[in-house]
Amino acid sequence: MSLELRGDSSDSPASAAPASEQRVSNLSDTSAPRMADVIRSRLRRHLGFILISLVIIAAMVLTIVTQLSPKEDGAVLSTRNAAPQGGMAAAGILEDHGVAVQQTDTFQSTLSVLDRSADSGDGGTTVLLYDPNGFLEEDRLRELLDSSDRLVVVTPHFQTLRGLGGEIRQAGVAPEALDTVEPGCNAADPQAAGAISTESAFLYAGDNGGWTCYRAAEADGGIYATTEDEQLIVLGSTGIISNDLLDEHGNAALVLRTLGAGGTLVWYLPSPSDISPSDSLPTLNELAPKWVAFLGPWLALVALLSMFWRGRRQGPLVTEPLPVVVKAAETAEGRARLYHDARAVDRASESLRAGTLVRLAKSLRLGADAEPDDVVEAAARKLGRRPETVCETLNGQPRTERQLVHWAQQLQGLEKEVTEQ
Numbered sequence: 193m194s195l196e197l198r199g200d201s202s203d204s205p206a207s208a209a210p211a212s213e214q215r216v217s218n219l220s221d222t223s224a225p226r227m228a229d230v231i232r233s234r235l236r237r238h239l240g241f242i243l244i245s246l247v248i249i250a251a252m253v254l255t256i257v258t259q260l261s262p263k264e265d266g267a268v269l270s271t272r273n274a275a276p277q278g279g280m281a282a283a284g285i286l287e288d289h290g291v292a293v294q295q296t297d298t299f300q301s302t303l304s305v306l307d308r309s310a311d312s313g314d315g316g317t318t319v320l321l322y323d324p325n326g327f328l329e330e331d332r333l334r335e336l337l338d339s340s341d342r343l344v345v346v347t348p349h350f351q352t353l354r355g356l357g358g359e360i361r362q363a364g365v366a367p368e369a370l371d372t373v374e375p376g377c378n379a380a381d382p383q384a385a386g387a388i389s390t391e392s393a394f395l396y397a398g399d400n401g402g403w404t405c406y407r408a409a410e411a412d413g414g415i416y417a418t419t420e421d422e423q424l425i426v427l428g429s430t431g432i433i434s435n436d437l438l439d440e441h442g443n444a445a446l447v448l449r450t451l452g453a454g455g456t457l458v459w460y461l462p463s464p465s466d467i468s469p470s471d472s473l474p475t476l477n478e479l480a481p482k483w484v485a486f487l488g489p490w491l492a493l494v495a496l497l498s499m500f501w502r503g504r505r506q507g508p509l510v511t512e513p514l515p516v517v518v519k520a521a522e523t524a525e526g527r528a529r530l531y532h533d534a535r536a537v538d539r540a541s542e543s544l545r546a547g548t549l550v551r552l553a554k555s556l557r558l559g560a561d562a563e564p565d566d567v568v569e570a571a572a573r574k575l576g577r578r579p580e581t582v583c584e585t586l587n588g589q590p591r592t593e594r595q596l597v598h599w600a601q602q603l604q605g606l607e608k609e610v611t612e613q
Contacts, residue, residue: 268434269346269430269461271295272295279433282435295459296460298462299466302319305317314454314456316453317455317456322460326352329355330354333356344451366411366428367408369391388415390415390429390437393408395428396415396428398418398426403420403422415427415429432447532593552570556571568586
């Protein structure tokens, strides 16, 4: 007798392994979508914060890039300014003709360039000075004139001319734009350059043997003025050197001959750093007269006493319910006493007029929102009078308390007549 033991294939270890692997794979397949859903839900929940963060980061990056990027020079007559008021074109023409152009913005750097040029002996040094704010003092102007072979000053002020020796003086302002101006003098550079053109200009005149060129019509001075030795030259317009008008008539030729006389051109545009610390503005104590030291404390004491006198109330008025009922007549009398103490005749008259109009409108059955003109016409019809007469009574303008009392009696009489009719 033999027994055969047949086991179910599903109970064997070999068949159990694939089933477990299948369950693991099913778990992994279901966990992946769940994780993706969690991530998407979190992104949706914090989407606003993420967008704001990205905008802030982008703004910070843009600000940093903007600050670190080289900025254009927008100064008038700057050799790095390509705008119409800049001097880049004039500097380029001079460099093309062999002139070494160096722009400076401080007095010390200008003197350093002048010293190096004097040591190298490159054929002389010309300094272009454009100081519209008058930063340079008299001693620095004299030192600048003595250190250079030629100093060309553009539209200087009176203090600048005085600091340079006073050989060239101001002579007014050109009355209009000068489209074509002939030299009109025997100076070499203007004669070679010929006619020039500019929009607006200051006029200067050279004394003691100096030259005055490009004179305006019926004016004492001209746009171009120079001393006898031509070491100091004054130009009355920035337009001659600017990029906008450099190609007009003989502007470029005049700039080339005036600024290109030497091998080096120092293009000096002073800055606030050239102001000496001793030139600081006086304080209020220095400007005030001596008697202010005695009057000031006295005024402070008077102001303090006035504060205690007029500032008895420590805060704004607040409203609160009264513990008892106050009759309307009492409140009206109290307000009248306040008007009387303050001598507020105008405010009292407005209150009387408004109250009379309200009571007349009620008596005439016009309603609370009736206009004053409607009340006047209705009262005039009822009394058989002209509207102008009633309006004159209502629009009285008392100036004194006596006039106010008399006018109040007139209003009372008008109201009584309307009521009794």
